[in-house]
Amino acid sequence: MRHLANTWFAEKLGDHGVYTQYLEDHHPAHMPCLEIRILDWEQAAKTARLLDMRLVAVWATEGGCHEQDEGMYAYMAYAHPEHRHAMVRTLLGKTKREISSIAKHYIAASRMERHMQDMFGITVTNTPDQRRWLKHEHWPEDAHPLLRSFAHDTRMEKACGEYPYLHSGSEGVYEIPVGPVHAGIIEPGQFRFLAVGEQILNMETRFGFVHKGIEKAMKGRTAEQGIKLAGRTSGDSTVGHAWAFAQACEYAANTDVPARASYLRGILCERERMANHIGDVGAICNDAAFAFMLVQMHRLREDMARLHADIFGHRLLMDAIVVGGVAVDPDAEACRALLEQTRTIAAEVEHLRTIYADNPSIQERVIGSGPVSIDDAKDIGLLGYVGRASGNYPDERIEEAYPPYDNLDVNVAQGKLGDVSTRVWVRFEEIADSARMIIHLLENLPKGDIQADWQAPEAGISGFSAIESWRGEIACWLRFGEAGAIDRYFVRDPSAINWLGLELAVREVPVPDFPLNNKSFNCSYSGNDI
Amino acid sequence: MIRILRQLTKIGSITEPLAEANNEIEQLGKQLDPVIRKRFAGSLAIRAVDAGSCNGCELEIHAANNAYYDIERFGIHFTASPRFADMLLVTGPVARNMETALKMTFDAMPQPALVVAMGDCAANCGVFGKDNYAIAGAVSDIIPVDVIIHGCPPTPTDIIQGILQAIGK
Ligand code: SF4
Numbered sequence: 001m002r003h004l005a006n007t008w009f010a011e012k013l014g015d016h017g018v019y020t021q022y023l024e025d026h027h028p029a030h031m032p033c034l035e036i037r038i039l040d041w042e043q044a045a046k047t048a049r050l051l052d053m054r055l056v057a058v059w060a061t062e063g064g065c066h067e068q069d070e071g072m073y074a075y076m077a078y079a080h081p082e083h084r085h086a087m088v089r090t091l092l093g094k095t096k097r098e099i100s101s102i103a104k105h106y107i108a109a110s111r112m113e114r115h116m117q118d119m120f121g122i123t124v125t126n127t128p129d130q131r132r133w134l135k136h137e138h139w140p141e142d143a144h145p146l147l148r149s150f151a152h153d154t155r156m157e158k159a160c161g162e163y164p165y166l167h168s169g170s171e172g173v174y175e176i177p178v179g180p181v182h183a184g185i186i187e188p189g190q191f192r193f194l195a196v197g198e199q200i201l202n203m204e205t206r207f208g209f210v211h212k213g214i215e216k217a218m219k220g221r222t223a224e225q226g227i228k229l230a231g232r233t234s235g236d237s238t239v240g241h242a243w244a245f246a247q248a249c250e251y252a253a254n255t256d257v258p259a260r261a262s263y264l265r266g267i268l269c270e271r272e273r274m275a276n277h278i279g280d281v282g283a284i285c286n287d288a289a290f291a292f293m294l295v296q297m298h299r300l301r302e303d304m305a306r307l308h309a310d311i312f313g314h315r316l317l318m319d320a321i322v323v324g325g326v327a328v329d330p331d332a333e334a335c336r337a338l339l340e341q342t343r344t345i346a347a348e349v350e351h352l353r354t355i356y357a358d359n360p361s362i363q364e365r366v367i368g369s370g371p372v373s374i375d376d377a378k379d380i381g382l383l384g385y386v387g388r389a390s391g392n393y394p395d396e397r398i399e400e401a402y403p404p405y406d407n408l409d410v411n412v413a414q415g416k417l418g419d420v421s422t423r424v425w426v427r428f429e430e431i432a433d434s435a436r437m438i439i440h441l442l443e444n445l446p447k448g449d450i451q452a453d454w455q456a457p458e459a460g461i462s463g464f465s466a467i468e469s470w471r472g473e474i475a476c477w478l479r480f481g482e483a484g485a486i487d488r489y490f491v492r493d494p495s496a497i498n499w500l501g502l503e504l505a506v507r508e509v510p511v512p513d514f515p516l517n518n519k520s521f522n523c524s525y526s527g528n529d530i
Numbered sequence: 531m532i533r534i535l536r537q538l539t540k541i542g543s544i545t546e547p548l549a550e551a552n553n554e555i556e557q558l559g560k561q562l563d564p565v566i567r568k569r570f571a572g573s574l575a576i577r578a579v580d581a582g583s584c585n586g587c588e589l590e591i592h593a594a595n596n597a598y599y600d601i602e603r604f605g606i607h608f609t610a611s612p613r614f615a616d617m618l619l620v621t622g623p624v625a626r627n628m629e630t631a632l633k634m635t636f637d638a639m640p641q642p643a644l645v646v647a648m649g650d651c652a653a654n655c656g657v658f659g660k661d662n663y664a665i666a667g668a669v670s671d672i673i674p675v676d677v678i679i680h681g682c683p684p685t686p687t688d689i690i691q692g693i694l695q696a697i698g699k
Contacts, residue, residue: 136627145663153661156626180631183610185578185591188628209627210582213664229657235586235683279592292534298596299544305593315593315685316586355533526584529627 006030009048009078009086013040016047020088025066026462028251031085031400033075033462038090038099045076045102045109053078054381054394055106056085056466056475057492060092060116062148064479064487066460067091070148072120074099075490076109077464077475081399085466087477092122101127108380108497119146119215134208134529137161145216152216165192166204172196176511180209187525191514198510203503211529218478218489223249223323223456226486230476231318234493234527239265239272240469241527242321244476244491247402249323252463252480253456259446261325262403267338267441268312268320270434273470274342275304277385277427277434278349280522284424285356287515288365296352300345307341310334325451339442346435353428366421370505370517373418382501383494384472385426386521390418390501396468408437418505423520456484471495471524493527545600562694566605570616573605574697577615577639581632581669582658583622587649587683591619594686601690612636617644617696620669621683623655629666636673644696647675648689650682657682 006029010020018040026033036044048055056077063070072092079085092099101124103110113124114133121144135143140159144150167175173194180188190206214233218226223246230245231238243265250257257265282297305315311334312320312327320327330338356362372382374391382392395412397405413429415422457463462479472494481487502521506514566574578591594601595608609615612635624632636643647669650656654668669675676699679692 134627138626138630143663150663152663154663156663180628181579181635185580185588185608187580187583187585187588188631209631210580210622210625211627211664212582212584212623212625212658213662214658216664217659217662232584232586232657232682235584236589238586279589292538295597296537296541298592299541299598302593302596302598309685316589316683318586318682352537355537358533524585529625 006032006084006086008080008083010034012051013044013047013088016043016050018044018047023089025460026087026464027254028463031087031464031466033087033089033464036088036090038092041074041090042100042102042105044088045105048078049105051080053080055108056473057490058102058109058112058116059477059490059492060120060122060146061479061488061490064460064481072097072122074116074122075477076102077477079394079399079466081394084399085464087464097121098123098125100125103128106381108500111496112492118144120144121147131164134211136208137163145213152213152219163206165206166194166202168194168201173201189525193511193514195511198512200506200509200511200514203506203514205499205503207499207525208529210526212526214491214530215489218486220485222484223454223486226489227321227323228319230491231321233491233530234495234524235316235318236276237272237469237471237474237493237524237527238316238318239268239321240467240471240474241491241493242319243269244465244467244469244474245478246321246323247465247467248463248476248478249456250463251465252461252478253454255324255452255454257325257403257452258449259403260329260448261450261452263441263445264326264330264450265321266404266408267438268317268326269469270438270441271304271308271342272317273434274345274431274438275301276470277431278304278345280519281356281424281427284366284420284516284519285362287519288362290359290362293352293356300348303341304345307337311338322451324454325449329450335442335445339439342435342438342442346432349428349431363421365513365516366424367419369420369513370509370520371417371419372501372505374416376504377418377501380500380504381497383497384468384470385423385430386498386501387472388413388426389415389422391416394473396466396473400466402467404441408440410437420516420520456480459487469494471522472498491530493524493530495523495525495528498523499528544597545603546598562604562697565697569697570605573607574617575607575609575615576617576619576693577609577612577635578619578621579632579635581620581622581628581652582625582665583649583651587621587651590683590686590689591621591648594689599686599690601693604690604694606693612638613640615639615643617646617693618673619646619648619693620652621648623651623658624666624669624672626664626666629672632672645669645673645675646677646679646692646696648679648692649684650680653678653680
């Protein structure tokens with residue numbers, strides 16, 4: 001796993017007058033972290049935009065044992081399809097904790113900047129949106145949980161206030177507030193619709209309801225304990241989140257994962273992708289009153305869950321990935337069962353797909369509903385199947401090509417129309433492609449260990465990873481502290497970006513078609529609210 | 531249409547007696563049938579509330595509704611409104627940001643209402659921990675709880691068993 005340092009972004013920044021310094025205590029070298037001056041912050045974002053880089057995340061942290069004055073730092077990460085990931089960070093002023101917004105270059109930065117304001121009390125200047133985000137109105141003004149001075153078990157006082165939603169003064173525009181408790185068995189969040197007649201004029205999301213303080217709760221846990229928490233950031237992407245966490249730790253510690261373990265991780269991740277897409281396709285059809293598909297698809301999903309319980313000890317594959325490898329080594333018989341089931345399910349899904357494609361009443365509902373244009377998708381940087389339906393195709397299995405994908409051809413479905421039907425199409429394509437990859441991985445599964453010896457790095461070392469979970473790229477950054485405990489943790493679920501896509505998609509969509517669109521995105525609330 | 535019908539006949543009915551081990555649930559189901567009939571007029575309405583779950587628990591509630599488990603065969607169904615729900619099925623540690631919403635949902639229910647706390651998080655805050663600024667507490671710290679279903683997440687069998695146990699109380 002010893003990679004060459006990636007100097008591309010540093011050179012390009014240099015060409016644009018931004019002086020950078022490479023940080024030795026950050027790993028891996030192919031996803032470097034560059035220190036810049038605070039006055040170059042916005043220029044760095046502008047340069048990234050000119051270079052056609054994609055914004056991965058913006059976050060903040062307090063310095064660790066390597067940073068002398070224990071100052072406050074802001075980070076941003078970018079990715080380029082050919083030149084991979086790179087991070088920049090800057091030290092904020094000691095007395096004036098202020099930084100300029102980069103939202104005018106990358107709109108997706110806005111909510112992450114609001115998160116920084118809420119959690120650290122940093123002032124973001126020139127921001128298009130000053131409102132609180134995860135910090136709800138009933139939190140005291142001066143509560144900033146990610147500050148060192150804020151005890152993790154603080155019982156906050158109750159404050160009052162009301163969230164200033166977007167309103168319309170126009171005659172004939174009415175508001176529909178939905179949530180936080182929704183009608184179905186789903187996660188909580190607020191949707192504010194401004195509608196005219198049947199048509200949605202604007203839909204605004206408000207989240208944070210399932211904020212569980214995961215970043216703070218991670219502090220002080222060892223990697224072995226932490227991965228259990230990371231794997232519960234969003235229960236449906238437990239493999240993706242656990243893998244992202246594990247890989248960030250392994251990069252930080254320069255630990256190589258045995259080949260068999262990476263193959264098994266690939267199998268777990270692709271099985272998770274299949275299971276979720278299968279469940280979602282059924283649920284999308286059900287939202288258009290085609291219950292037949294729901295019943296059939298959930299039957300297949302259940303078959304997968306049962307085999308997962310038999311082989312890996314958990315129906316949703318929680319705790320199957322551990323730091324350094326995987327927890328369970330399936331024997332030959334288990335591999336055969338996985339292989340057989342993957343084949344059967346892929347064939348069944350293909351059969352159901354023909355029924356779906358030939359059914360005019362469902363096609364009528366999905367075709368043309370909730371389109372996101374290619375330009376918008378690229379502007380926001382939509383990820384995963386949502387991006388792939390709208391002409392934006394970032395895929396870490398190709399861009400970062402971490403094992404086992406370095407030995408694998410991934411066929412990325414390339415949709416363009418960006419409507420519900422294309423999102424469903426991408427999901428069907430991905431089910432088939434995941435099945436193909438699982439079969440390949442199982443047939444070529446190397447022999448050997450399933451776990452590397454894990455030893456935490458010394459205090460002050462940080463690691464970054466980007467994993468293509470079923471929803472899209474999960475980015476994870478963490479820094480170790482004393483005695484192998486995690487000191488700081490940051491994770492960005494793809495939903496933090498993709499929710500913006502849904503807001504755009506449903507403009508001019510009739511209100512009754514909202515659930516259909518929402519399901520076709522199926523963003524995570526828990527992953528967004530961390 | 532003909533293909534849909536063909537698929538349906540090919541797969542047939544897959545709903546199975548639950549808990550392959552000794553059919554406990556079927557047993558329980560049989561015993562409780564008269565209870566549901568008498569006390570809930572043949573149908574028990576559940577309002578599910580995610581008070582801060584990771585969504586893993588929700589996936590298993592969905593699974594309890596799939597054709598294998600088919601929770602509806604016991605006359606149990608999920609409803610959109612707390613106003614006519616007999617039972618509240620709560621998942622997750624209660625996030626501070628969900629505390630009010632959970633209380634309001636509970637208050638909106640006709641009393642006496644049953645409350646089932648589902649999952650290790652609902653039971654004791656799970657991996658997220660009670661000593662967490664963002665967590666208001668376990669479900670029983672916020673509203674009265676009748677039955678706790680352990681597991682992370684509990685399996686569909688556990689869920690059905692827990693619900694039936696609550697009705698039997
Ligand atoms: S009990 Fe487990 S599955 Fe359920 S919400 Fe908690 S972490 Fe998620």
